[in-house]
Amino acid sequence: MRAARFYGPGEALRIEEVDDPEPSAGGAVVRVRGAGVCHSDLHITQGEVPLPRIPRVLGHENAGIVESVGSGVSDVAPGDAVAVFGAWGCGSCALCRAGDENLCNMLGWPGIGVDGGWAELISVPDVRHLIPLGDLDPVEAAPLTDAGLTPYRAIRRALPYVPPGGAISVVGVGGLGHLAIQIARAIGSAPRVIAVDVAKDKLEAALALGADEAVEAGGDAADRIRDLTGGEGVHAVIDLVGSDASLATAAASLAQRGIVVLVGIAGGSLPFKFAGLPPECLLTTSAWGTRSELEALLGLAARGLVRARVERQPLEAVNDVLARLLGGGVDGRVVLTPNA
Ligand SMILES: [Zn+2]
Ligand SMILES: [Zn+2]
DSSP states (O other), rough: OOOOOOSSTOOOOEEEEOOOOOOTOOOOOEEEEEEEHHHHHHHHHSSSSSOSSSSEEOOOOEEEEEEETTTTTOSSOTTTTEEEEOOOOOOSSHHTTTTTGGGGGOOOOOTTTOOSSSSSSSEEEEEEGGGEEETSHHHGGGGTTTTHHHHHHHHHHOOOOGGGGEEEEEOOSSSHHHHHHHHHHHSOOEEEEEESSOOOOHHHHHTTOOOOOOESSSTTTHHHHHTTTSOOEEEEEEEEEEHHHHHHHHHHEEEEEEEEEEEOOOOOOOOOTTSSSSSTTTTOOOOOHEEEEEEHHHHHHHHSSOOOOOEEEEEHHHHHHHHHHHHHHHHTTTEEETTO
């Protein structure tokens, strides 16, 4: 099969012919119809996230058709359309047993610990990671497994802090943010959604996707958010950027007892001190999501409430796509289609 393999930071990925994977016992091989290109892939290709072994097939945001199954598999069959849940844990520790496999220490994630989906086929070690797609298009479903699932979890965790009539801000209207806005509209008690971004065209897109307000990031953004909320501030900030500037705006625009959920991995920090933060606010990170959260999100997608904006590209375009993503020149999510 053809696969896009990473050989080291600063090197272009190579499209190579490699052996087809075989399904392991209890697992399956999936023919990849859609494989999203994520900002976190840039952190790998730029050397900020070292991988345990190279060469490595990247790609942790996958959906496709089951090609073959391993011994002992009866509840999944070749031909089934599936989303691949990617936060593969050990399956046996206390966190995994509680369903929080995304927090497992093992981190055997596709595209990081093992080969991912930027290839014609991906080997999935256990069919518990496969979720039926029903009528959803695998290309549109692929980004939901990360770009959708990550904000879904972040927003779900923030909602208990948002009272009826309260407001939530989504900072960064990119691959995750365009889905976060739709998710915030689709779940909970219909909070007011304020989109924040540096780019005017992304703010326009946010309004088209259902955001109530759009605020240009930087400068006096926190003041404008306070004005929009009658001086109260937002009850939850979903920070999909994570820079010094975005976190400073988050703190300055937050209501008392509000919550900042940090998802973006730009590497910024926020001083944690008594003065300077709203009283009794909460600061937390959120990491990917669980299988049951992905099932719930796919349910929202099946009802037409959440839809990824995708740009389809062949596997061979992967290096161009990564360069465009680095430059901010991607609208929604680019999905590679290795079998198109
Ligand atoms: Zn990702
Ligand atoms: Zn585990």
